[in-house]
Structures are given as structure tokens and as C-alpha cells.
Amino acid sequence: MPVPAAAHAGPVSHAIFRVARLHRMIAGQLLRPLGLHLGQELVMMHLWELGPQRQTDLVRLIDSDAATMTRSIKRLENAGFVRRRPCPDDKRAVLIEPTAASQALRREVERIWAELEDASAGGLTPDQQTEALHTLRRIEDNLARVAARSGEGAP
Amino acid sequence: MPVPAAAHAGPVSHAIFRVARLHRMIAGQLLRPLGLHLGQELVMMHLWELGPQRQTDLVRLIDSDAATMTRSIKRLENAGFVRRRPCPDDKRAVLIEPTAASQALRREVERIWAELEDASAGGLTPDQQTEALHTLRRIEDNLARVAARSGEGAP
DNA sequence: CACCATTACCTGTCCGAACAAGTAAAGCGC
């Protein structure tokens, strides 16, 4: 296993990168047998839990992109997991609702999330898990602050 | 800020996902002004540090995909950061080498890595940084073990 | 009411990532 210059230059950054890639890869592998792609399971979970949502609401909930959501919803619709219905009080908006057929997936997705959590933190002691949450939270706060600052510019 | 079901189902997993996305987004924003896309900076840094490499070597160094590397190299070539030369002792292989023009980028990339490291861990005390590295290392080991196990199948 | 900025969504484009399938060269056993 190579330890490139990245490891010297930014150890924390490099570690985040590696963990992120592994996490993403494993999630993808777990999701594939269900016919779901990465990120789609988040959409479905929100729909199952909150009921029909407008695309904008889904974008805000998942903190995703409107364009990505449009295509993602279209694929979920083609797969039969989701239905689109015009929003009654706003002719611009579309209501997305989970199909009855999709309900069969819910347990599977929840199982996969448990599996993914175990893959991430299963080998850690409860103390280490708490520590991991604090650490990740600290890093997220850091990054969020920088992202917010760079997003200001000229409002 | 919404706290979806994901937070309950897999706190660590969800935290990894959020940190990864922020980290990726900030890296992308920092890299854009240089004309580099996410991941390309890793290729360049390896080339700058190690000199000409075959695509396979780069794939192994970055732990990437051969197909992705082919297209990535092609884009770096079009951008003028990289040159392709047939490998003298192996007619299948291609040697990738950084152009002189690309050397101007090296400092910028190193600066950006420092900035990204600061964005990730800058707000942490030295103790917290050490703790963060240990935590991320533990999680990575966990994920790597699972990934290796699922990759076995029938060798 | 008319004007206009905002909002919700769609489309096109480009990128990395992953998978599948293919070609050509290299290496190995015989």
C-alpha cells in the first residue's frame, strides 16, 4: 500500500478521502442487489418516512442538487419505486410519492444501513464510537464553516 | 438543517457521508481556479514526485480505476499538463510524464492541499488532530476489512 | 392591473467512478 505525498501534505484530509471512498464503495456494493444506486436510498427513505414530497423538499432534505434530483427521480420512476403527481396548489411543483411496490425495499434498505454502520463502526468499542462521532462532528463543523465562508463572496 | 432517519439508523455512517461530501465540495472549489478537476491533482502530484509513470502504476498509487485513469489522463493531456510516450520495454504500456508547463501548478496544488487540510483540521487542537487521525484510521481499517471480505467471493 | 424578481423544474454539458467487454502485447508452460 503506497503512502503518497498526500499523506505527508495533509494527513487528516487524506484520511477523510480514503475513508470516504471505502464507505462509498461498500454502500454501492450493498445497494446494488436491490436495484438502487448510491444516493437513491436516501431519497426513498425520506419518502417512506415523510410521505409525498416536492422535489425541492427532497433537495433540501438531502442537501443535493436540483438537476441531480430531477434525473434521480426519473430513474426511480422508471424502476417503479416512485410516482410523480402534479402538486395541487403549485402548478410549478411535482409531488413525488413512493409506490406500494417500493415498500418491499424499505426493510432491505434499513438492513443495509445497519450493515453499513456495522462496517464503519462495528469494530469500535462504544467509547471509540462516541469519540468517532465527536471527531467527525468537529471536522464537519470546520468544513461547513469554510464552505459557508467561500459561498459568501458578493451576496 | 434536517436530521433525517439516516442519523438515527447509522450515526457514524451518516457523519462519514456528510464529512465526505463537504470535503469533496471544498476540494473541488479550491481546485477549479487551477483548471484541475477532483482527483486530477492526485495524478499530477504523483507524477511531479515520482516522475514518468505507466498508467497502471498511477492506478495502483491512487487506487483508482484503469478506465477512469485512461480518460483522466486524456483530459490532462488536452489541458497540456501531461504528455504520453510509449514505454520502451513494454509495447502495451504508456508512460505519462508531467509537462514543463505543469510545473507552475505544483506550488498551487500544494497550497490548496494545505488549505484543504486547514479547512478539515485547522480548527482542531493538536490533541484533537491526533485523535481524529486515530479515529479515521480505525474506521478505515474496519471498512477495508469488510471490503476485502466482500471482494473474496470465489477466488 | 402590470412589472419583475423568485421559485420549481428541466435540459445540456462535463467530470469522476464503476462495470463490462474488447484488443493487443507479454509471459509462461510445454
Added chain:
DNA sequence: GCGCTTTACTTGTTCGGACAGGTAATGGTG
């Protein structure tokens, strides 16, 4: 040398993610 597997690389496809640009409906404000 001949055949087989392995290796290096390419191409095609599909996905999420991000950005730009466009359309239609909405919601103010004058």
C-alpha cells in the same frame, strides 16, 4: 515455437454531482 493466461490499455454505458442556461408558474410591489 504454440497455446494459454495475464497484463495494459481502450471504449461504451450508466450513475451521481456540479454548473450553466432555459421555461413556466408564483408572489410581491408599484
